[in-house]
Amino acid sequence: MKAQNSSRSIIMRFYHGVISSGCRDYNDEETNRKIVVVNLFALVGMSITLSLGIKALFNADYPLGSVLLGSAFLFAVCKGLLHHSKLRYSHIITPVLLVICLMSLMIFLIIGGGVANTGPLWIFVLPPVAMFFAGVVFGVVTMVVFTLICCVIMFYPGEALLMTSYPHEFKVRLLLSFATVTFLSAFYEHSRQTSFRIIRDISEKFEKQALNDPLTDLPNRRGVQQFIDFEIGRAKRQSEELSIILCDIDRFKQVNDKYGHDAGDIALQHVASLFKSSIRHQDAVSRWGGEEFLFVLPGTKESDAEHLADKIRQSLADTPVQLKNEQLTITASFGVAQLNLSVGLDKALSLSDKALYRAKENGRNQVVTASSLTPKA
Template sequence: MLKLKALLTAYFQTGLTDKKYDDSNRRIYVVNLFSFVGMVITGLMSFNAFIQQDYLLALVLFIASIIYFSGYLLQKKTHNTVLSTAFILYSLIFLMIYLVYSGGVNNTGPLWIFIIPPVALFMHGLKRGVIDNLVFIVVISFIMFYQNGALLDTEYSFQFKTRLIYSYLTVTFLSSFYEFSRNRTYQYTLELSKKYELLAKLDPLTKLSNRRDALLLLEQEHSKQKRNPMNISLILCDVDKFKLINDTYGHNFGDKVLIQLAECFQNALREQDIISRWGGEEFLFILPETSLRDANILAEKIHRLVRNLQCQHDKTTIHITVSMGISELTATQRIRDAINIADKCLYQAKVSGRNQTISTLAE
């Protein structure tokens, strides 16, 4: 039993990716599930038709069973969900047309057509799924009503045929509404997930990367550095006497200062550079392909921009200064060690009078 369960699990999960909540995973899983269920049911129906000596129906159902399994193999080999879903769905539609034409066993064949609306809508989406259903209903309506059933291999009453069409249209409408609602819910959930994922990476005040995101980005740059040697410099920046600013002018003004500084810093950086709010009034600059000398040049540029920054409190202009420590991250170095060096340089800049930059270049 456990071995059978393991085999079925492996069958249903064929082609799934690591993206657990990806909608394409659901489609792949449904293709695998539907191919298995379709293969088993049509196989059993084929055996039943064979027992009842309806050999043509038995052959058709047996071929359908093979087709469903072939759809699974097609997806497994090509990883093309679009192709495999089309292969399975249109095979199903042709089988349903045949069941309407032949009547199946004791004229119960048309009862199976109601599986098409949900399957078509899920596999092909709302727009194309509706088109598939409308084309199918036109085809079977033509077959059933043309010259009072001249194209049929069996007989249905007029009442049965009209009620079959009305019922199918009702199921199609309800399935379409469900697919529309499901898609709206999925899109809303996806957008909400992206929004929260973005918020988890950003500092809510300055809209810069937060400490957690900065470390992840720094790890990515460090991995690139190990593959392709390049210089990476780090600048740890701290606002001078920020506590005094908060105590004197209030925390709202302090927040305003941080926001203005964040904009100022972003204007000074290149596209590939990364800046984050490291914590409180501290900012971390991650500078790929930047030597210590170039990082010092950038630091001087930042000092000039900050000196020209005008932070207004009522009618008073408050002048802000910053202190910075610079270090270089090497491919063989640990990230935290490089950050600690920048932090020590920042401390040295603070105790040396503030409003200056200290780097390992000066050692």
């Protein structure tokens, strides 16, 4: 078990230190994924070019050996840039550098022929790499430029730009198959990006649905919980007050019974939009339950929250809902409580609930504070 944990921690350390180095929290998911691929690519590229370079030097092929070792060095520079750089755009600079490095290496391999004239076969690595790093449009543009350079080098009269010689059929087929791989890579990258966008949009939509109430477009219980947790943390750090208001529409069952469920829904939307427009941008109002709403007011003590609740109560009573054929006046009752930060939300919720209950008992359309429920010593 211990050995398993330590090997897992070695793997994790390797992953964070080598594979995902350069990933930043402020980057989006796609950018961080690209950084992981750049890391992997630089690592693999460096290992291959380093070993092939050393082999070429042993075979006394000094031009090939030095170009391969130069490439290994550039791959290492990319890796180092990602690992150590505080450069904000290192995730853009390094892929560009990688593609340029790779293209130069390929051009050299075409000119020199590499081992037994097999060097040009490596050019098929380029299209998928360029598409992934540069996107479809820039990837295709880069590959067209590369193909044109290859054409000039290979078909220059008298093969004057080549250090080796290829059969005509080989050159034609090489370029045709390269164009095919470029097209397929562009198509694949386009499909990948489209699928990624669709999945991201769907997941954002589901996340919004899970945290929002579709009828009123207010955060639901889960949605406001995140806000409350964040604000409690901040209130604790800054020693600030934090108050809540629990609000329940009065005799809402009668609205549904008399005017129908659809009219009830319209009334809820009306209430929600009035509540939303009554608070400051740092406050939140949520649909806590059926006809219950919860306000969260950072930096607000109970007396100020009471004042706000009364203003909202009055404004609701003064603004009737416009139904199809008539206007309907809605009122609500409010329970206000200030959070005791060392005790937490549940206690404040239960206090505001008691205050709300008292407001209903006292005849509705009123505000009651939690502190007014406890007899003063």
